Amino acid sequence: MDRDTVTRVAKVARLELTEEELVSFHSDLEKVLDYLSVLDEAPESGSFNFNPIPVEDVLRDDVPVQEHDPAVLLRDMRTYQDYIRGPLL
Amino acid sequence: MFCAINPDLDHLQDGQFDFHFSAKDNLTTVGLPTRAGSRILEGYRPAFDAHAVEAMRQAGGLLLGKTNMDEFGFGTFSTNSAFGVPRNPFDLDRSCGGSSGGAACATAVLDGHVALGVSTGGSISCPAAFCGVMGLTPTYGRVSRHGLLDYGNSLDKVGLISRRAADLEMHLRNIAGPDPRDPTSCAQPPMGKSAPVRSIAVPKDALEGVSDEVSRSFQDALDRLRDDLGLKVETVETPSFRFAMPSYYVLGCSEASTNLARYCGLRYGVQSEEITEHFDKYFSRIRSENFGREAKRRILLGTFARMVGFRDRYYMKALQVRELIIQEYQRVFQDHDLLLTPAMPFTAPRFDAIDDMDILEVYKADYLTIPPNISGMPHLSMPCGYAQGMPVGMQFVANHWQEGLLFDIAQRWEEAFRLRAPEVTA
Numbered sequence: 001m002d003r004d005t006v007t008r009v010a011k012v013a014r015l016e017l018t019e020e021e022l023v024s025f026h027s028d029l030e031k032v033l034d035y036l037s038v039l040d041e042a043p044e045s046g047s048f049n050f051n052p053i054p055v056e057d058v059l060r061d062d063v064p065v066q067e068h069d070p071a072v073l074l075r076d077m078r079t080y081q082d083y084i085r086g087p088l089l
Numbered sequence: 090m091f092c093a094i095n096p097d098l099d100h101l102q103d104g105q106f107d108f109h110f111s112a113k114d115n116l117t118t119v120g121l122p123t124r125a126g127s128r129i130l131e132g133y134r135p136a137f138d139a140h141a142v143e144a145m146r147q148a149g150g151l152l153l154g155k156t157n158m159d160e161f162g163f164g165t166f167s168t169n170s171a172f173g174v175p176r177n178p179f180d181l182d183r184s185c186g187g188s189s190g191g192a193a194c195a196t197a198v199l200d201g202h203v204a205l206g207v208s209t210g211g212s213i214s215c216p217a218a219f220c221g222v223m224g225l226t227p228t229y230g231r232v233s234r235h236g237l238l239d240y241g242n243s244l245d246k247v248g249l250i251s252r253r254a255a256d257l258e259m260h261l262r263n264i265a266g267p268d269p270r271d272p273t274s275c276a277q278p279p280m281g282k283s284a285p286v287r288s289i290a291v292p293k294d295a296l297e298g299v300s301d302e303v304s305r306s307f308q309d310a311l312d313r314l315r316d317d318l319g320l321k322v323e324t325v326e327t328p329s330f331r332f333a334m335p336s337y338y339v340l341g342c343s344e345a346s347t348n349l350a351r352y353c354g355l356r357y358g359v360q361s362e363e364i365t366e367h368f369d370k371y372f373s374r375i376r377s378e379n380f381g382r383e384a385k386r387r388i389l390l391g392t393f394a395r396m397v398g399f400r401d402r403y404y405m406k407a408l409q410v411r412e413l414i415i416q417e418y419q420r421v422f423q424d425h426d427l428l429l430t431p432a433m434p435f436t437a438p439r440f441d442a443i444d445d446m447d448i449l450e451v452y453k454a455d456y457l458t459i460p461p462n463i464s465g466m467p468h469l470s471m472p473c474g475y476a477q478g479m480p481v482g483m484q485f486v487a488n489h490w491q492e493g494l495l496f497d498i499a500q501r502w503e504e505a506f507r508l509r510a511p512e513v514t515a
Contacts (some may be wrong), residue, residue: 006389013346013392014353014369015385016377025389028448032390035335035449039406042332045416048408051243051273052229052415052465053489058272072136078360086355087364087371 001029090175090194093121094154107149111195112142112205114155115162117236125238126160126170129379130358139236141205141247141264148263156191162209162240163383164188165454166443171381177219178511179479183437186216189250193220196250197511203260204250209240210337211458213248214470218432218482221472221509223499224250225257228489229465230277233268241344244462252508254499261492283493288321289314290425292330300435306474306481307431317505325421329413333460336407338452339394343404346391352376415464422488427498430457432470432482461486469495471502475509
């Protein structure tokens with residue numbers, strides 16, 4: 001992983017790195033990726049799941065419910081007439 | 090060890106509750122802040138209790154407070170919290186382990202306490218071993234993750250830390266069961282009683298890389314399991330376990346990098362007064378200012394592992410390796426009830442020694458706890474000896490849904506082994 005790749009990955013992850021962080025993470029990630037290359041030696045299992053146990057969809061009737069009081073959910077957010085305020089699009 | 094105390098404690102009457110408990114700070118709690126060890130969640134007040142917290146309260150438990158942890162569970166020594174570092178009650182210059190370090194410490198010093206912990210790659214076994222208490226990580230999906238601030242959603246398990254085997258069984262029955270709010274909890278069979286444990290498998294290379302003092306305690310424990318408890322102990326080969334750790338860091342970091350995308354200074358925790366910036370600049374600034382170093386490192390690694398061109402080599406391969414490890418465990422469990430290793434390769438390290446570790450040394454410290462975690466197998470860390478006054482832990486692993494075998498061995502070992510309490514008390 002070169003330094004430009006670290007910068008590109010950070011941008012995708014929405015992280016602004018200082019010069020010191022860039023140098024340090026570049027070094028750390030190179031070490032870690034070097035270690036991860038042992039995965040190339042692992043045999044193919046032929047199958048996989050996204051969870052360690054079989055999981056099935058759980059469905060419910062399509063009926064609107066209100067689990068939480070919207071006022072409680074909004075109490076710590078910056079709002080304007082019950083809309084959440086955010087930065088510019 | 091606590092990063093928030095229940096503000097109502099002074100007003101609550103003795104005798105009103107059947108037991109006291111704590112919740113790791115990545116479980117949501119009404120009336121107490123939930124920050125998961127991260128500055129980015131400063132000010133977050135959840136509107137609901139996590140399922141496990143709700144179940145413990147309904148069972149008659151008094152929530153004492155929230156226990157400190159590595160930021161979002163990213164760590165082995167609880168040194169990655171934005172809110173201080175819990176110290177080991179057996180030696181205050183040493184780590185409690187992580188990431189449920191505060192939970193294990195509270196259990197060690199508070200008589201009769203039971204702590205809710207969470208394990209992704211070993212965050213219950215490790216601190217339980219370092220603090221000389223019992224740590225139970227149930228099968229993935231046994232306890233609903235509703236209200237858990239995800240680290241890796243295919244890896245996270247809510248579990249328990251206690252000084253008494255009976256408490257582990259009683260409270261797992263309180264918090265386990267299907268919950269439609271977490272579909273992964275709905276595939277579980279009921280938790281029944283199991284036949285007594287008769288045979289234990291020990292991987293041939295279980296002591297490779299383990300310190301001499303941990304090896305000695307572990308060997309003594311094997312002798313006692315054989316001689317005093319009458320168990321058959323046999324050596325087995327587990328060649329695919331060496332791929333568990335790299336797979337874990339790929340899967341854990343990949344999932345973490347997506348799960349942590351929601352923390353951007355809008356809906357939870359920290360918000361900036363200044364919101365006139367473009368959203369991209371605003372989100373990046375809030376995240377950069379408030380995530381800790383280890384969180385940033387894991388987000389970068391996970392984002393990289395999922396990128397086009399690298400996804401097949403890392404993420405897809407890691408998923409296949411997880412399947413191999415599950416198959417390997419299940420081969421062992423055809424002939425044995427449990428698999429046993431030390432819980433950690435060394436006793437709780439001093440903080441100055443941790444400072445000197447490089448990133449790979451820290452990651453590699455988890456190599457014994459990762460195989461059962463990545464494969465979702467239930468496991469139990471129990472003290473098995475003391476080395477220069479510090480606790481040594483061993484870790485039993487059972488097949489999916491076989492927690493009953495762990496309760497059986499926990500009770501029998503508890504009768505055979507004298508647990509020590511630290512001299513430091515709360």
